[in-house]
Amino acid sequence: METLDDRLIATHLGDDYDRFMGAVVPPVFMNSLHVFPTMEQYLQCDPKKDFIYGRIANPTVRLVEQKIAALERGKTAALFASGMAAATTAIAAVCKAGAHIICLRNCYGPVIRFLDEYCVGSMGMSVDYVPANAEDIIGAIQPETRLMVLESPTSLVFEVIDLRKIAKAAREKGIITYVDNTYCTPLFQKPLDMGIDIVMHTLSKYLGGHSDIIGGVLVCNDDALSERLLNMRILFGGIIGPQEAWLVMRGIRTLDVRLAHHQETALAVAKFLESHPKVLRVNYPALPVSPHYTLATEQQSGCTGLLSFELEGDKEDALRFCNRLQLFKIGVSWGGFESLVVLPMYKHAPEDAAYYGANDKLVRIHCGLEGADNLIEDLRQALL
Ligand SMILES: *Cc1c(COP(=O)(O)O)cnc(C)c1O
Numbered sequence: 001m002e003t004l005d006d007r008l009i010a011t012h013l014g015d016d017y018d019r020f021m022g023a024v025v026p027p028v029f030m031n032s033l034h035v036f037p038t039m040e041q042y043l044q045c046d047p048k049k050d051f052i053y054g055r056i057a058n059p060t061v062r063l064v065e066q067k068i069a070a071l072e073r074g075k076t077a078a079l080f081a082s083g084m085a086a087a088t089t090a091i092a093a094v095c096k097a098g099a100h101i102i103c104l105r106n107c108y109g110p111v112i113r114f115l116d117e118y119c120v121g122s123m124g125m126s127v128d129y130v131p132a133n134a135e136d137i138i139g140a141i142q143p144e145t146r147l148m149v150l151e152s153p154t155s156l157v158f159e160v161i162d163l164r165k166i167a168k169a170a171r172e173k174g175i176i177t178y179v180d181n182t183y184c185t186p187l188f189q190k191p192l193d194m195g196i197d198i199v200m201h202t203l204s205k206y207l208g209g210h211s212d213i214i215g216g217v218l219v220c221n222d223d224a225l226s227e228r229l230l231n232m233r234i235l236f237g238g239i240i241g242p243q244e245a246w247l248v249m250r251g252i253r254t255l256d257v258r259l260a261h262h263q264e265t266a267l268a269v270a271k272f273l274e275s276h277p278k279v280l281r282v283n284y285p286a287l288p289v290s291p292h293y294t295l296a297t298e299q300q301s302g303c304t305g306l307l308s309f310e311l312e313g314d315k316e317d318a319l320r321f322c323n324r325l326q327l328f329k330i331g332v333s334w335g336g337f338e339s340l341v342v343l344p345m346y347k348h349a350p351e352d353a354a355y356y357g358a359n360d361k362l363v364r365i366h367c368g369l370e371g372a373d374n375l376i377e378d379l380r381q382a383l384l
Helices: 006-012 039-044 059-071 083-094 109-120 134-139 163-172 223-236 242-253 255-275 293-299 315-324 350-355 372-383
Strands: 076-080 100-104 126-130 145-151 176-180 198-202 216-220 279-283 306-311 340-342 363-366
Touching: 006 059, 006 242, 006 255, 059 076, 059 216, 059 242, 076 083, 076 223, 083 109, 083 145, 083 176, 083 198, 083 216, 083 223, 100 109, 109 126, 126 134, 134 163, 145 163, 163 176, 216 223, 242 255, 255 279, 255 306, 255 372, 306 315, 315 363, 315 372
Parallel strands: 100 126, 100 145, 145 176, 176 198
Antiparallel strands: 076 216, 198 216, 279 306, 306 363, 340 363
């Protein structure tokens, strides 16, 4: 199939005016089941194509799955009620008791807790947590390794890992690779094109984009793998609701313009911070001084609005700085219209923070859509 331009996929893929009475926006299918004209038709229906019951599939959900699959250059996508539902379903679908898993140290925290508490604690799997670079990741491969749980860039200090190199080494050994692509979104990075097997996103960040939904998605290119993932979604029951799926579709229509603005703003903010005498270090892969700049430029087509930095002084100074901010609101998450700030390592011991390549005074900000000049002014007054 010919690949459509991402902007056309985001705006128009799935439009079907004839089917939806000329409505410019497809409706929300707010139904839990579908009925059949005859019992024979019900008995012959194909659960993979036909709509039967809402835990298995829903027309609104499927439309969004088609859009995200096309954006990621994948064959199939499956939507979930949260990013964590997607992540845990993928791990459960791929790994059996006794499997060995390689996971980044800096991977999203709750995924690590799931690996520790469920995979290791209940299922007898083993996990090696490795620093974010291809050498350490590939070096951790064992004969029982079944899965690599990866993220690039990571969402604390924004390390970028060489996805092509890792995917190639994993393929040679029959190991499944999984990448959390939430930071870049499908517009700025296409891991399946680089040989990765499963791409995961939380829809709660940029794809939703308006801080009004929780959702997740898995995308892949392999029919057998795709079938296992979908089957596990059906059995665990983690499908997203139709209303949330519809909001994701709305978010995706403006993803391109939003990301351009997030990127432009974050780069201006990163440059301002980098040049400020009270800022010691800025972690943002689009800054030419970043150690990840070259690789990021090769495998991503952009960077988004999330970055972190370290201030002069101790973690109490960082805390006072956060409290002086006006436009940046104190809160977790990111990817919405609003600017946010957190101290992700404040509660960690310094040696614990060092394990993550960070330190306890690290400030993480999300640059929203309020305008670079306004955000820089806010940071400037809080840095005084
Ligand atoms: C928020 C987040 C998740 C989890 O998504 P939920 O929708 O909250 O379950 C996973 N990965 C990354 C990188 C995230 O930022």
